[in-house]
Amino acid sequence: MTDRYDTGRTAVLLVDPYNDFLSEGGKLWSRLAPVADEVGLLRNLRTVVDAARTAGLVVAFVPHRRYEEGDYVGWDHPNPTQRKARRLRLFARDSWGGEFHPDFQPRPGDLRIAEHWAQSGFANTDLDCRLKQHGVTHVILIGLLANTCIESTGRFAMELGYHVTLVTDATAAFSADMLRAAHELNGPTYAHAIVTTAELVHTLSG
Numbered sequence: 001m002t003d004r005y006d007t008g009r010t011a012v013l014l015v016d017p018y019n020d021f022l023s024e025g026g027k028l029w030s031r032l033a034p035v036a037d038e039v040g041l042l043r044n045l046r047t048v049v050d051a052a053r054t055a056g057l058v059v060a061f062v063p064h065r066r067y068e069e070g071d072y073v074g075w076d077h078p079n080p081t082q083r084k085a086r087r088l089r090l091f092a093r094d095s096w097g098g099e100f101h102p103d104f105q106p107r108p109g110d111l112r113i114a115e116h117w118a119q120s121g122f123a124n125t126d127l128d129c130r131l132k133q134h135g136v137t138h139v140i141l142i143g144l145l146a147n148t149c150i151e152s153t154g155r156f157a158m159e160l161g162y163h164v165t166l167v168t169d170a171t172a173a174f175s176a177d178m179l180r181a182a183h184e185l186n187g188p189t190y191a192h193a194i195v196t197t198a199e200l201v202h203t204l205s206g
Helices: 029-039 041-055 080-088 127-133 146-159 176-189 197-205
Strands: 010-015 058-062 138-143 163-171 193-195
Touching: 010 041, 010 146, 029 041, 029 163, 029 176, 041 058, 041 138, 041 163, 041 197, 058 127, 138 146, 146 163, 146 176, 163 176, 163 197, 176 193, 193 197
Parallel strands: 010 058, 010 138, 138 163, 163 193
Antiparallel strands: none
16 A cells, blocks of 8 residues: 555544444344444544554544434435435434444544535535645545445545545445445545555555
8 A cells, every 4th residue: 555644634434434334223224234244344533543543643423424314304305315315214313323333433633524414414514624724635435335325435635636546345235245346446536545454554654
């Protein structure tokens, strides 16, 4: 791995670390668990976040819209994931499923970004503004899902001029094929670096 990260200009974007995704009993955990367990998702998420904080990187929580009654009603064309969110009441506000996993709680100095309504953490949020105000030029994406919010956020980041790193085992998808497509087929079209957790931590510690 040749990419290097200026700690004053790099942020880890932790996308959608909700109980509904990451915790036993969460609405989507049973679908995610086979791939998440295979890649060691929870362990690797903890490792990346800890390494980022130790290295002095910005940590930004990039959360999906938490469902509220009335969301998407009257919309002209909600997308398929928005229709599913309404049906399942995903990440419902004021519910356990809509809380962040206990291992991933914002700390003083972390950024908590406005909720995104679709898949990109940049679209219609304050993410770009707040990263720029912190002098960030490089973003490292972790969290969920690899082929939706991670990919959309990463592509948008590239279009805005950021250096983009994907961490293959600090994300997951609902199938191995979806995960492979996100990293092997689509990732190389926009990401500057595609690495494992171990490779990233080695670079940050060096």
